[in-house]
Amino acid sequence: MAYVVTDACVDVLDRSCVEECPVDCIYQGDRMMYIHPDECVDCGKCMPACPSDAIYWEHKIPDELAVFTAAAAEFVRAQQLGGGAADTSVGVDHPIVDERKPR
Amino acid sequence: MTAVADSPVTPAERSTVRAACPQDCPDTCAMLVTVAEGKAVEVKGDPDHPFTNGGLCVKVNNYLDKVYDPGRVLFPLRRTGPKGSGRFERITWDAALDEIAARFTAIAEEHGPEAIMPVSYLGTQGILNGLNVGDPFFAKLGATVAERTYCDSGACTAYAMTIGDTAGVDPESLVHSRFILVWACNIMSTNLHLWPYIAEARRGGAKVVVVDPVRTRTAAAADQHIALRPGTDGALALAMANVIITEGLTDDDYIANHTVGYDAFVERVAQYTPEWAEIETGVPADTIRTLAREYAGAQPSVIRIGVAIERHAGGGQTVRALACLPGLVGAWRKPGGGILQLPLWAFPVNWGAFMHPEMLTPGKRVVNQFQLGEALTGGLALDPPITALMVYNSNPVVVCPDQDTLIEGLKRDDLFTVVSEQFMTDTAEYADIVLPATTQLEQDDIMFSWGHLYVTYNHRAIDPIGEAVPNTELFRRLAARMGYTEPVFRRTDQEMIAEAFDWSHPHMAGITVESLKERGWQRLNVAPPESYAPHAEGNFPTASGKAEFVASAAAGGNFVLPLFRQGSNDHQPGQPVDPLPHYIPPRESVHTDPELAARYPLNLLTPKAHAYLNSSFGNLTFHRQVQKEPNVLIHPDDAAARGIGDGDPVRIFNDRGEFTVLAKIDDAVLPGVVVSSLGGWRKHSKASATLAAVTPTAFADLGNAPTFSDTLVEVEIA
């Protein structure tokens, strides 16, 4: 259960959401943020904080963006993220983000 | 922010109303409700509130789902089918009140008024509509006094015996703590807004240790997780005291000046060595030593206990032992040091104006609600037997133990049951009359908190939906129909709000009804978090004014705070209490009852769910989707030994009953421990039973706390 960052964040990365998160579970990729689905406590604070409206609740995410739910889970597993996000980027992204054209 | 409305806004206006979460949760979040054309369109956390900080939680973010759920009970209903059939017809309020008044009057005449019993708790915890809302009515009626000890009653008795009813540590002061010991409390699911303070302390170098039989989200996020056998927390706490004393880690000056009974305590804990505790708890002796050294050495250190800790045979003495530790190491000296249990005690709530204990008939009998099933079925010798129940603010079928017996009792044809509810709960289905209750958006209230130091005001945001009424109005109507004319039964909500606090108390300086209405919330007039250290120089609200290792209040025997029993001090449990902290092992364990453990080898724990608050929200589609199908966590070894695969339906049973959920194989639990969260409703369950079917009605040692976590079961494929 978790909130999910979607492609409206790609190349924005202003980290407004990170400021809000009480449990530091929003990790920065090279071009997009990723919320750790096992660490997010569903408090909902990041969603209204996002100026790009990039964040959705997993349970209310539009169908066309639902791929990002799986992508976040795959990304944190592949990068072995956990235990609290650092201030710096992980340096890579999920392939679904790599496919996006630069803004 | 636009204008704050005192009462519903005129249609077409769009306004923001200041409100407060009504749930029985320590965080008491300040909410902002947006209302457009008479309809609430958004509920969110108040970003200006220091503790709430703009966030609510998974339970309440979707509060509108609850308010506007099509399943709301909106009109009075009368049963038309057999009890439990769920068949009802709509009736008028007049008809409902006539019938209730006539039945209550007839029962009181025929059997005596104690044949009637209220059943309620904290389904809403506002001062007006919460714990004590029905107390004057039932006192006047002469009904059986309901003892309501679901939560913290045992811890309160223990805590009061040791350090008095003090607020302890300001949760906001935790940023100054150097060592944070979270004991059996899953903060990330049940006290979410405290976590940022802990996280900040940690960024400043504090160590966070979680003691819990389960690797909860909170335990996983901590620096260290100490997993111990369920119900052995007291052994760990006493062994910590043993190490602190043996190794000379005490604050001798604090002990000499601000505690009593130290020598006797030293003698008592000498037997509780880390090696002894290792056998009892499963925690290695060296881990216990290190924990004690770090706890004593990193000052200020703080212990955060939740409500789970009291829920086994020795829960009370466990809290006594834990409440002794800060005095031992002088943790109280600085802000952020001590023990955090219930900041509630800082609020000068005018409980008397709501309970009206002077209206009770002296000597009136008291029945504890955990024994409701037995009370209804002859298991308790009651003369006269219970013939009528009035249930509000509670769904006992889900939250009371011994579910099967309770259902049997509720089915009695000669029992007259009234349930006031927002939804057709598992309990309401057995009612003769169901009355429609409002949600928080439809009522005014004023809130204390048991997790921070802010008073919060809840403005009614919208008109009541259908014919729902607040609990205050329910009892005004019932009292009028019964012909009660005392002024207490005619108070308006605004008159009650004016009586909610002792406004002349120093903690209320600068706080008025008007200022609260305007601002929504205000911090009590106490020292700010950076200097809040009420016991730096002792000053404990105990008989001696000191922290009492030897509790003078134990002399009168075991007791339940009158707050949890309608203000009554009659028929207290009263059994002798050893004034020194000591270890009481769990009742249902392989050590205490090997024969029982041979048949039922697994310890069942039943913590609060992430998406439900007790049984509240357990019916809502969205919350059920988040919480997922009820399950039981079982260790891979225990699952393998029973041929259980992940996702298999399993039957969990003991001599009291059984329930069926899906297995989730997870090494977050210790071998021998299984975990199933509370709150799913019986009507949605597999095999018509929830975990309340297997939990015991037996009390813990102090304060008649429940022993929900002192439960042995076996699990097998269903």
Ligand code: SF4
């Ligand atoms: S919902 Fe809360 S916990 Fe989850 S990512 Fe957003 S801010 Fe963090």
Ligand code: SF4
């Ligand atoms: S606030 Fe929104 S846009 Fe900014 S980093 Fe977070 S998800 Fe991306």
Ligand code: SF4
């Ligand atoms: S349930 Fe607790 S955390 Fe959630 S909104 Fe209410 S007070 Fe806040």
